[in-house]
Amino acid sequence: MPEQAPTGESCRPASSGRRGSGKAMLRTGNTRSGNTRSGNTRSGSVRMPKFLIQATYTSEGTRGLLKEGASGRRAAVEQVVSGLGGTVETMYFAFGQDDIVLIVDFPDPVSMAAVSLTVKASGALQTRATPLLTLDEIDEATRRQVSFRAPGT
Numbered sequence: 001m002p003e004q005a006p007t008g009e010s011c012r013p014a015s016s017g018r019r020g021s022g023k024a025m026l027r028t029g030n031t032r033s034g035n036t037r038s039g040n041t042r043s044g045s046v047r048m049p050k051f052l053i054q055a056t057y058t059s060e061g062t063r064g065l066l067k068e069g070a071s072g073r074r075a076a077v078e079q080v081v082s083g084l085g086g087t088v089e090t091m092y093f094a095f096g097q098d099d100i101v102l103i104v105d106f107p108d109p110v111s112m113a114a115v116s117l118t119v120k121a122s123g124a125l126q127t128r129a130t131p132l133l134t135l136d137e138i139d140e141a142t143r144r145q146v147s148f149r150a151p152g153t
Helices: 059-083 107-122 134-143
Strands: 026-027 044-049 048-057 087-093 100-104 124-133
Touching: 026 087, 048 059, 059 087, 059 107, 107 124
Parallel strands: none
Antiparallel strands: 026 044, 048 100, 048 124, 087 100
16 A cells, blocks of 8 residues: 655655656664654655756757657666656656656666766756645755845845
8 A cells, every 4th residue: 555645745655666646755774753854754664855957959969769760768867867766757758849758766866967977978858856745845944044135125
């Protein structure tokens, strides 16, 4: 049975290899914690950081896509992401400004940065990676006190 995230959203167990079924979770030794501040769920699992990736193929990248097809690119993305301990939640090709849109989970932001740098260095894609936050994380952010003074005030 799937574990329940603090927001009540369904997520897959940490040992599951299935894609697209919710949040990726890492097991920790603390199973009695309900601390969502550190990303822990009530079951003691820690939510892996989730990222929205939007990419546009260069002409060179488009030629590669035409040669190997969408399923070939999916396999390449899966290999890169899983090689750093992450999972691909979903992947879509699109029309317009972005040619491809993905949601991926990585164990840490450094893994996302490593992939981003390597992909950009290839010259085949221009990418943007956006960290995604849960409702609980935004709720926590609204409770934090921030000392800020607007310019000129």
